Amino acid sequence: MSLTQEEVRHIAWLARLAVTDEDVERFRVDLSGILEHFTVLQQLDTDDVPAAAHASLLTTVVREDVPRESLSDAEVLSNAPREEGSLFRVPPILDLE
């Protein structure tokens, strides 16, 4: 299982990670090696095996929908690099050239 540089760039874009050319080649080599190890799973017949998403035996848990005390705006925003009033300030989503 060998990845191409294009595939690595595409994954990095999906994951929103800025990468250098050097990173791309390093990830290509590392990930290809790890994916090679994963081929071991193809030896195992799992056609009749259900998928387990969780190790827990719990089913979906719901709670009463009642208001309760939460953190203050100031506490919630205390780590924000940029804020405005009681809001997080986000970078522009659209390019408005």
Next chain:
Amino acid sequence: MKIRQNMTDSLHALTIHEARSLLDSGKVTSRELTEACLSRIDATEPQIQALLTTCREEAMASAAEADVAIAAGNVAPLTGIPFISKDVLCTRGVRTTCGSKILESFVPPYSATVIERLTDQHAVMLGKANMDEFAMGSSTEHSAYHPTRNPWDTSRVPGGSSGGSAAAMAAGEALFTLGSDTGGSIRQPAGFCGVVGMKPTYGRVSRYGLVAFASSLDQVGPFTRDVEDCAMVMSSISGYCPRDSTSSKIDVPDYRALLDGNVRGLKVGVPREYFIEGMDPEVRSSIEDAIRTMESLGAQVDWDVSLPSTGYALAAYYIIAPSEASANLARYDGVKYGYSIAERNAEESIGATRGSGFGQEVKRRIMLGTYALSAGYYDAYYLKAQKVRHLIRREFDEAFAKYDVLATPTSPTVAFELGAKLDDPMQMYLSDVFTLPVNIAGIPAVSVPCGPVANMPVGLQLMGKRFDEATILRAAYAYEQATEWHLRLPQL
């Protein structure tokens, strides 16, 4: 190596249960214990570098409060006991980095439930321990800050990802420490550093305020000097938490009261898939010796158990954990947690923040998880891994219908040299080969010291049935009491 002396002139080396009786009889104060640990931190940190943050003033203030509580007869099992938390648990007002540059300035506005439970008892937090970034790693070399060294041999790693917590415990910097375990991150460093470390059943301990790595696998657990202490911390941190809907309402026993030292008739299975080619033959024989010791104490040992899917656990784990991590770490976008690089637009800002804020191993796992979940590959990787998870869980269930405990090595080797596996991710991942099936199945396991091999500690792993921590603690206690490994301290 030296044998631990049970004396009040080395307060930092006391067990919790020894300190408890000294505190309760008024022979020692929490302030004295706390000062002793802080002095020990000053003496050992230049060599070991187990910590990222030391909370000197806050600790002395909490110790003073603990002394007031003790004087008033308001005493819980951990009142006045100094501890260190892995820097993966949120601590209100105390910086929580998770070993990452992207959280270098993050000061949580709330504390993890586990931390709250401890401070409610007036346990004394001394500081926050180093770790592999976002708990991804097996050596603590992936910390964005500095590596930590093994107190038994400072040229070697302490293991990981909770390497700072394990090294701090072994060095005597606190009376107990906390870690988190997603694929072995408590048990492997506990084995490497010669201390007791437990990964509780999934759902036993609240994950509220634990910085998420892989939410279906993560659990918080203790590092302690001996099994009795492990039982004491487990009873204090376990139990239902309304803020973690995966936490269980099953009652928490007084684990300490159940340690009777008796393993007569206990059914112990030894799965042959955990004794593989490529493992250190001396580690293998020291584990076999340890199991023979349990046999001589009256345990019924079956030396030929099989868990046939074990060989597939590593691949399944390294699909499941990175997939969950890639989703969990999406929250670090430069908007909420301090570290932020501003570029022209959102896409470039987020990419630049994450590209420079995360280290190589974290990026590698995000990439791996993103790939495994991406269109066209989901069935071949993620779905396949979930099916393997079902098989592994079923095999454990079948084994536990016959045995009370499964005994294995914690790791295939003793602690390795710094740098030895840093450039080869697959070699580093293989270090967790015996610990991660436990997380996949959601069962509890404890690592207790045995060995040594070439003067380095070895970990004996005891796995148990879901929510039956009591039985593996009893087995571990009986073994420990028949040996002297837990009395040995590294010479620092």
